[in-house]
Amino acid sequence: MSEMTFPNPEPRLRAQVESILAGSSVPAADRQDLAEELYGHLWQRCQDALAAGASASEAVETAIRSFGEAGRLGHEMTGAYHSRLYATTIGVLLPVVAPPPGKLWGYRRLRLLLALGAIVELILLWLGLTQLTPVRAAVFASGAGLALALDVMAFRAFGRGQRWALRYCQFLLAIVLVQGAEFVFAAPPGTYTLPLLGLIGLWMLLPAMGAEMAEWFSHSRPIGRVLAIGLVVAVAAGYLLPYVAAAVPDPTQVSASDLDLQVSAVCTRDASGGVTAMDVNTRVHWTRLDLFPDGLGQGNIASSWLDGFETGVSPSGGRNIVDWRTAWVPITSHVPMYFPYGDRQITSPNGSVDGLIPAPPPSLVALDPYVPASDAIEFTPGSLHAGWTYEFVQHLQWQDVSAQPEPTPPAPVDPLVIVRYAHLDRLVVQALASCDRPGSGVQMQLPYPWTSQ
Amino acid sequence: MSEQQVGGPQLSRGEFGLLILGLLGRREMYGYEIVAELRRSTEGAIDLPEGTVYPALRRLERDGLIGGHWVEMAGNAPRRRYYRLTQQGEKALAAGREDWLRFKSAADAVLGS
Numbered sequence: 001m002s003e004m005t006f007p008n009p010e011p012r013l014r015a016q017v018e019s020i021l022a023g024s025s026v027p028a029a030d031r032q033d034l035a036e037e038l039y040g041h042l043w044q045r046c047q048d049a050l051a052a053g054a055s056a057s058e059a060v061e062t063a064i065r066s067f068g069e070a071g072r073l074g075h076e077m078t079g080a081y082h083s084r085l086y087a088t089t090i091g092v093l094l095p096v097v098a099p100p101p102g103k104l105w106g107y108r109r110l111r112l113l114l115a116l117g118a119i120v121e122l123i124l125l126w127l128g129l130t131q132l133t134p135v136r137a138a139v140f141a142s143g144a145g146l147a148l149a150l151d152v153m154a155f156r157a158f159g160r161g162q163r164w165a166l167r168y169c170q171f172l173l174a175i176v177l178v179q180g181a182e183f184v185f186a187a188p189p190g191t192y193t194l195p196l197l198g199l200i201g202l203w204m205l206l207p208a209m210g211a212e213m214a215e216w217f218s219h220s221r222p223i224g225r226v227l228a229i230g231l232v233v234a235v236a237a238g239y240l241l242p243y244v245a246a247a248v249p250d251p252t253q254v255s256a257s258d259l260d261l262q263v264s265a266v267c268t269r270d271a272s273g274g275v276t277a278m279d280v281n282t283r284v285h286w287t288r289l290d291l292f293p294d295g296l297g298q299g300n301i302a303s304s305w306l307d308g309f310e311t312g313v314s315p316s317g318g319r320n321i322v323d324w325r326t327a328w329v330p331i332t333s334h335v336p337m338y339f340p341y342g343d344r345q346i347t348s349p350n351g352s353v354d355g356l357i358p359a360p361p362p363s364l365v366a367l368d369p370y371v372p373a374s375d376a377i378e379f380t381p382g383s384l385h386a387g388w389t390y391e392f393v394q395h396l397q398w399q400d401v402s403a404q405p406e407p408t409p410p411a412p413v414d415p416l417v418i419v420r421y422a423h424l425d426r427l428v429v430q431a432l433a434s435c436d437r438p439g440s441g442v443q444m445q446l447p448y449p450w451t452s453q
Numbered sequence: 454m455s456e457q458q459v460g461g462p463q464l465s466r467g468e469f470g471l472l473i474l475g476l477l478g479r480r481e482m483y484g485y486e487i488v489a490e491l492r493r494s495t496e497g498a499i500d501l502p503e504g505t506v507y508p509a510l511r512r513l514e515r516d517g518l519i520g521g522h523w524v525e526m527a528g529n530a531p532r533r534r535y536y537r538l539t540q541q542g543e544k545a546l547a548a549g550r551e552d553w554l555r556f557k558s559a560a561d562a563v564l565g566s
Binding site: 034036038041045067072 | 483484485488501502503504505507508509511512515530531532533534
């Protein structure tokens with residue numbers, strides 16, 4: 001084998017090697033050695049062609065031609081270094097098929113769009129992870145994470161001349177345009193909405209649809225039907241999952257079946273059989289509590305919801321409540337706490353304050369006759385311990401108001417006690433009881449006045 | 454190794470790997486030499502794009518069947534990476550050869566030798 005000295009084939013052969021490697025995903029650590037090995041092969045093939053009588057340029061072309069098509073070799077190289085899954089997905093979507101186009105109109109603008117999209121997805125991912133409850137956060141994060149990965153991959157693929165990234169850009173812009181149109185059509189009659197984002201989207205869509213851009217992407221090879229379908233599914237999942245997350249039931253959060261609400265009432269009657277006093281006893285027992293109810297990162301700082309506890313009493317015929325005293329006592333663990341009147345705190349066994357019952361009950365207050373009375377308290381959801389039973393004791397006393405103007409005083413009727421327990425804005429359980437007729441909690445249909453839904 | 458085809462319509466990736474092992478079983482060789490030897494041994498019947506030998510060599514090396522080492526050349530000739538069979542490669546070659554002979558014998562019985 002003779003050695004060629006002129007013209008120097010090295011630049012052309014090295015360029016061919018680079019072309020092969022650019023179309024592959026060979027790890028950086030192996031890239032240089034592989035490049036040298038491939039170059040050595042091409043170089044020797046040149047020498048042999050020259051020795052066989054070929055001209056210098058013919059020898060170079062022969063070496064390159066017999067070596068094989070660069071794109072296919074690059075793909076096979078990827079398969080040799082990576083798993084089959086990687087080679088058939090990332091290895092197809094990311095190889096370089098065209099060098100950066102320089103000052104192609106709109107090129108930087110469209111890449112900026114993809115970069116901004118990735119930043120938005122990153123922020124959404126962070127918000128979802130910190131603010132949502134565990135299962136919903138996982139669903140949300142898988143969608144937002146997928147969208148983020150697609151944005152980042154499209155950003156890289158766009159700069160490498162992959163046509164699928166251009167299609168992805170066009171898809172994003174189409175969404176922006178549709179949202180812009182929606183703003184315009186949803187504007188109240190007589191008003192005008194300027195769809196700024198839509199106009200920006202249109203401004204960016206023009207280069208994305210231009211002939212120059214299509215020409216630059218013309219070297220891109222089809223990614224195949226299966227991968228294309230997979231990409232469409234991933235894009236759809238990336239945009240839909242965050243919306244679906246809000247509707248996904250989260251088993252890490254409590255449901256109505258975790259709350260046992262029991263209400264009983266013992267009444268004192270006068271000679272006519274009318275109720276003059278009532279001792280209402282409400283027992284609350286959570287079998288378990290929410291796991292990260294304010295999000296994995298406790299980031300749901302906007303949530304101002306508390307657990308609410310409301311007792312309502314229907315009027316007792318011709319009488320009105322004059323005294324209402326409450327106490328809130330955990331009875332399971334026999335913690336030394338009892339707050340018949342005055343400050344009403346819920347404390348834990350170690351003495352720390354777990355919750356507050358701020359509103360003092362109406363006591364010795366004359367209410368309008370025949371009007372239902374109620375008392376409500378609120379406390380932070382974590383105040384109650386799972387497995388404990390809390391007893392809420394209320395003493396109600398009625399007085400005869402029949403002396404007040406009333407054409408036909410109603411016949412004595414036993415008052416009805418309605419106890420409602422609202423857990424954040426998520427569920428409401430209600431129990432009804434009357435004299436010697438205890439009641440158990442039943443989940444109420446939302447929306448309920450206390451809830452946000 | 455998978456049965457994906459790498460070149461001619463009748464040569465799977467696994468068979469290609471076995472042929473390379475067979476050549477390296479004779480002596481250590483570098484990529485260009487393997488291609489040339491394959492072409493010469495088969496009298497041109499197997500004539501793949503030359504570059505396809507390198508992904509095949511990488512797979513064999515990754516699977517621990519062959520090992521490579523660089524050899525510096527005189528003058529301005531690029532250095533070469535020579536490959537040789539490992540112990541595991543020798544076993545794989547013996548097993549592959551046995552399988553192939555069994556297959557060949559079976560095929561001969563059906564198609565006639």
